[in-house]
Amino acid sequence: METQPVLSLQHLEKKYREFRLNIESLCLERGSILGLIGPNGAGKTTTVKILMNMIRRSGGEVRVLGLNPRKDEKEIKQRVGYVGEEPAFYGDKTVDWTGKYVSGFFRKWDTNRFQELLDRFAISRSKKIQELSKGMKVKLALALALSHDAEFYILDEPTAGLDPIIRREVLELLLAESREHERSVLISSHITDDISRLADRIAFLVEGRVVLSRLKDDINADWKKIHYKRGALDKDTTASLFSRKEHAFSLSGITNKFQELKQKFEKPVLDGDVKVENVDLDDILIALVEGEKSCG
Amino acid sequence: MWTLVKKFSFMFIFYLAAFAVLLLYFIHDVRINDPNPNDMGFVYVLSPYVIWLVIASIWGHEQVENKNRGYHLLAELPVRNISIILAKFFWVFFTTVIITAGLMGVYAFSPLKHAFLGYAREYTLFFGGLTLLFGGGSYLLIFRFGYSLFQKIALVFLVLVLAGPILLHLSVWKNLSSEELIFRLTRLPTTGIVFLCFAVFLILIPCALRLKESHKELSKG
Numbered sequence: 001m002e003t004q005p006v007l008s009l010q011h012l013e014k015k016y017r018e019f020r021l022n023i024e025s026l027c028l029e030r031g032s033i034l035g036l037i038g039p040n041g042a043g044k045t046t047t048v049k050i051l052m053n054m055i056r057r058s059g060g061e062v063r064v065l066g067l068n069p070r071k072d073e074k075e076i077k078q079r080v081g082y083v084g085e086e087p088a089f090y091g092d093k094t095v096d097w098t099g100k101y102v103s104g105f106f107r108k109w110d111t112n113r114f115q116e117l118l119d120r121f122a123i124s125r126s127k128k129i130q131e132l133s134k135g136m137k138v139k140l141a142l143a144l145a146l147s148h149d150a151e152f153y154i155l156d157e158p159t160a161g162l163d164p165i166i167r168r169e170v171l172e173l174l175l176a177e178s179r180e181h182e183r184s185v186l187i188s189s190h191i192t193d194d195i196s197r198l199a200d201r202i203a204f205l206v207e208g209r210v211v212l213s214r215l216k217d218d219i220n221a222d223w224k225k226i227h228y229k230r231g232a233l234d235k236d237t238t239a240s241l242f243s244r245k246e247h248a249f250s251l252s253g254i255t256n257k258f259q260e261l262k263q264k265f266e267k268p269v270l271d272g273d274v275k276v277e278n279v280d281l282d283d284i285l286i287a288l289v290e291g292e293k294s295c296g
Numbered sequence: 297m298w299t300l301v302k303k304f305s306f307m308f309i310f311y312l313a314a315f316a317v318l319l320l321y322f323i324h325d326v327r328i329n330d331p332n333p334n335d336m337g338f339v340y341v342l343s344p345y346v347i348w349l350v351i352a353s354i355w356g357h358e359q360v361e362n363k364n365r366g367y368h369l370l371a372e373l374p375v376r377n378i379s380i381i382l383a384k385f386f387w388v389f390f391t392t393v394i395i396t397a398g399l400m401g402v403y404a405f406s407p408l409k410h411a412f413l414g415y416a417r418e419y420t421l422f423f424g425g426l427t428l429l430f431g432g433g434s435y436l437l438i439f440r441f442g443y444s445l446f447q448k449i450a451l452v453f454l455v456l457v458l459a460g461p462i463l464l465h466l467s468v469w470k471n472l473s474s475e476e477l478i479f480r481l482t483r484l485p486t487t488g489i490v491f492l493c494f495a496v497f498l499i500l501i502p503c504a505l506r507l508k509e510s511h512k513e514l515s516k517g
Contacts, residue, residue: 054371056509077374084372088365104299105373 004066006030006152006184007051012060014046021046021208023060028186028201033178035199035216036188037285043208044188045085048156051186052082065152078107081145081153085160087137091130095123095140099147106148117143121169135166142170146177153177155187159194167191171198192281202281204288211288223284224258225277226265227251232273237264242287254279254287300375300383304357308387311353312394318345319398323405333409336416340474341461342402343420346395347427348457353391354434355450362443381435381504388431389497396424412475418482425486425493432500439507 007028014021021043028034038044049055050062053069053076062069064076089098095118103109118125121139123132132140138158145153153174159167175198177183189195195202196216203213212219226233226241227250238244240261241253255261258276268274322342361367370380403416430453438446465474472480 052372074374074376077372082372084368088368088372090360090364090366090369092364101303102373105375 004030005063006065007034007186008061008063009047010061012047012050012062013058014043014050014055015058019043019046019208021050023047023205023208023210026203026210026213028184030184031178031182032201033174033185033187033199035195035202036186036205037190037192037195037202037281038188038205039190039285039289042205044190044205045156047205048154048186048188051154052077052080078148079151081148081150083138083141083145083153083155083158085157087141089129089137089140091128093129094125095127095129095132096125098129098140099125099144102144103147108149110147110149114143114147117146120173135162138162138170139166142173146173151183153183153185153187155185157189158187159189159191167194174198192285196281204285206285206288211291212284219284220278222258222260223254223256223279225252225254225279225283227275227277228253228268229273232268232271234264237261243283243290254283297379297382297386300370300379301386304383304387307357307360308353308391311349311356312391315349315395315398319402322402333407333412334475336408336412336478337474338406339403339408339412339416339419340465340478343399343416343423344457344461346392346399346420346423347430348454349395350388350391350427350431351434351450351454351457354388354431355447355454357387358438358443358446377508378505381501381508384435385432385497385501385504388435389428392424392427392431396420396427415475415478415482418486419478421490422481422484422486425490428497429493432497432504435504436500436507439504439511 005027007026009023009026012021012023012026019041026034036044036047046055050057051064051069053073056070065079067076069076090101093101099111099114099118103111103114115125118140121136121143123136123140123143129137129140142158145155155174159170162170171194174185174187178185185198187195187198199216201213201215202219203210205211214222227247228238229250237255238253240257241255244251244253258265265274265276269276322338325338367380399420400417403413403420408416434446434450437449465472465477
């Protein structure tokens with residue numbers, strides 16, 4: 001049981017009239033954090049909702065904590081802490097009422113933990129939900145998700161629309177939860193900075209397909225931005241670069257095979273004809289989206 | 297399921313409380329203001345109100361759910377759709393039984409002559425049965441077409457239930473007394489109709505479940 005991945009997707013398919021989600025394979029090990037990055041409309045929310053059985057898949061196999069969301073929806077929701085894009089609460093009810101209401105559905109509700117998180121987030125128990133800001137509502141949703149001893153957290157764009165201070169606070173809490181209690185996290189976002197800060201493994205979802213899924217460290221090692229002078233690189237290397245751009249005095253492009261091509265770059269780097277830079281996830285996402293478009 | 301039954305109780309109890317006030321008024325009216333043992337007019341008008349009260353309480357309850365995205369919250373919690381449906385149908389059944397019994401209680405306390413009481417009871421049970429049918433049907437409508445369409449249909453329906461018996465009496469059946477109308481209706485096999493309505497109400501539970509489950513498929517997001 002312990003060695004089982006917390007999440008396993010095989011040939012997952014969901015068809016809509018104008019959109020098709022088609023994930024060949026995606027896996028998440030216990031204690032890891034998987035960041036699902038993609039532009040708006042890439043299928044992140046659809047994927048997350050399929051895991052929670054809020055949407056039915058058209059085909060393929062899905063296992064969450066080794067269970068089938070269709071058959072074991074209730075058990076999965078007992079063991080998963082979920083925060084949706086826009087948390088839904090009863091506006092005229094208080095935070096306290098909401099906590100009591102939600103607690104009624106969980107086997108392992110920890111009231112002390114909930115109170116502790118409310119204090120940490122400075123959310124007043126007597127406040128009505130409609131008096132809370134969007135950031136406060138997200139924090140409340142997070143407090144609820146973290147108070148029933150979940151083994152796996154599924155978070156769908158939890159930081160969208162939050163200010164940087166609250167975003168940082170939320171991410172730190174999740175990171176602590178994952179590290180200290182060995183909890184697994186799946187976080188979907190189009191804010192690549194959040195994913196970069198949090199995830200061990202990153203999957204890029206573009207037009208319903210996972211076009212890249214690797215450990216963050218491997219991505220950082222292989223994906224580099226190359227600034228080079230005209231003629232500094234051979235034709236093949238130049239042709240293998242993504243997102244090529246021409247600047248006033250140099251050219252630039254992104255490679256996803258830096259470790260493989262490392263030797264080719266060594267001499268021109270020493271000569272000062274090539275400069276290698278780390279690339280951020282935004283650039284990778286843009287390169288992948290452009291790559292998908294050019295593939296038709 | 298009981299957590300949900302408790303949670304859904306507010307709106308239904310609110311309408312039951314409103315109904316209790318209405319009953320007190322009618323008891324006062326038929327016993328003191330107009331104690332006529334041969335007049336079944338108030339039975340003719342009052343009994344169909346069970347439909348009105350139950351549909352109105354469903355409407356009020358669903359309005360709260362719709363406004364607060366209550367179904368969305370429930371979809372995120374470890375609760376089966378069948379528990380949600382059973383809790384909703386429980387309240388339809390419970391309020392119908394309470395209101396029907398309450399009405400029969402009022403008639404028992406009224407100065408109606410003994411021979412009329414049986415007719416009043418059957419007439420009320422007939423509308424109790426219909427209420428189960430309409431109540432269950434309302435949830436089918438909500439789960440299939442959503443709250444907005446239900447709201448529009450419910451508005452027209454409730455006006456018809458409210459004004460229907462009076463309008464029918466004034467136009468189509470103007471030569472018939474209330475008593476005659478009740479006698480005619482109770483000539484129908486009312487007990488059978490009530491059982492049939494109850495059976496259909498039970499069948500509507502799995503139908504509502506299927507509609508709620510399939511509603512997940514309607515849109516991307």
